[in-house]
Amino acid sequence: MHHTAFRGRDRIDRLSPSVQASPQGAAPHHRRRLSVFVFHRRQPVCQFRSRPLSSKQNPGDGKSEVSLSYRDAGVDIDAGNALVDRIKPHAVRTRRPEVMAGLGGFGALFELPLDRYRQPVLVSGTDGVGTKLRLAIQSGRHDTIGIDLVAMCVNDLIVQGAEPLFFLDYYATAHLSLDTAEAVVRGIADGCVQSGCALIGGETAEMPGMYEGEDYDLAGFCVGIVEKAKIIDGSKVAPGDVLIGLSSSGPHSNGYSLIRKVIEHSGAGLDDAFDGATLIERLLAPTRIYVKPLLALFEQxxxxxxxxxxxGGLLENLPRVMPTGTVAHIDASSWTRPAVFDWLQQQGNIVDEEMYRTFNCGIGMVLAVAAADAEATLSLLAQQGEQTQVIGRIESGGAGDAAPRVHIG
Known part of the structure; x- marks a missing residue:
C-alpha cells in the first residue's frame, strides 16, 4: 500500500510496501487522462500537457473555456495519495517473510513456502460483511469492520485446514474520507495480524454517482495453503463423532438485515444501554478469528x-460437512446464548427455527472429532483462549434420512 495508480475506473491500486516503491527523490507517478507522466526505467521520459477544451473539441455548446479536472468530476487524487501514506504503517504490521521485494509491480508478489509442503494446495475465498456495514456507517464506528472482513474470509479457509497466507481488500465509495478509510484499513490490518496473513494489496475506488453520501462498500479476498493429505473436507465424519462449538462474539457478520428490521420494529436506539455496554457495541462486536487456535489444534x-x-446458521452450515445418511443432534441447552440473541428473538418475535437458520446463536465454529479426541480438543482450545463446549454428536439417520440434517433440541 505504497503506490497509487489511477485508471479508467477512478481506482487507486494499493500494493504491498515491499512490492511498490517510487524512485528515490521522485514523486509518486500516476496515469491520468488529461495530464500524465510516463515512467520508463524509473525515469520520466515525456509529459502530456492538458489543454482547455475548445469548441472544436467539444460537440456541445462550444462556449466553455473551462479546463476540467478529475477533482471537478469528484475524484480527489491528492486525497488518494494522502490515504496511501496513512495506511503504509498498517500494512507493514502484517508483513510475512514470503512477501517479495520489487519495484513498480502491477501485482503483489508472494513466494510460496514450498519447503514446508510435499503437495501444497492453494485455497482461496472472497467475502464481504453484509449490511453490518450499514450499522457501522450509521453509528460512525469504522475501526472494527475491517476485522469482520478478514474474519469472514480466513475462517472459511481454516475449515479446510488451510493456513491463510495473504489478503487483499476492495474499498469503494463516492467520496473518499481519509479518516474513515484509514480506520477501515487499520481494522483490516488488525484482522490480518490476528490470523497471521499478510495484507499485500488492495484497491480504493472513488466513484462519484455510485454511492450516496458517505456510504462505502467492502470486499476481501484471501489465499491460504494446506498439505494435500491434510485437507479437511468432512469425508472422515462418522456416527459417534462429537460436535464441539467455539463461542462467537455475537452475530458476527450475518443476519444484519433482520437485525436492522428488529431495531426499526422495536424502536430501540443504537446508544441504548444493553448488557453492560450499548446496543451498537454489542451488535458491532468484531467477528472472532479462529485461525491460530485451530492451526495449533491441527498439530495435535x-x-x-x-x-x-x-x-444459514447451524441448520444449513453443518450439513455442508456431513456425509449422507447422518443427523447432527444439537443440545441447545449446552451453551449460553449471548444476550443479544435473546433480545433479537424477543423484540422480533422470531421463531426458533428462523433464529437457528439466520444467526449463529452464540456458536461461531463447530468441530467434529472422534469421541476419543473430544477431551483433548476441549483442553487444547481452552489453552488457546477459546470458550468451547460439547454441543452434540453425529448419529445415523433413519430410513428416510438420505440428506444430512440437523436436529436442535
Missing part, C-alpha cells in the same frame, strides 16, 4: 470436519 488432534457458522 485429527479433526474430521469444521463448519463456519455464517449465513
Amino acid at each position: 488432534v485429527p479433526v474430521h470436519a469444521l463448519a463456519h457458522i455464517t449465513g
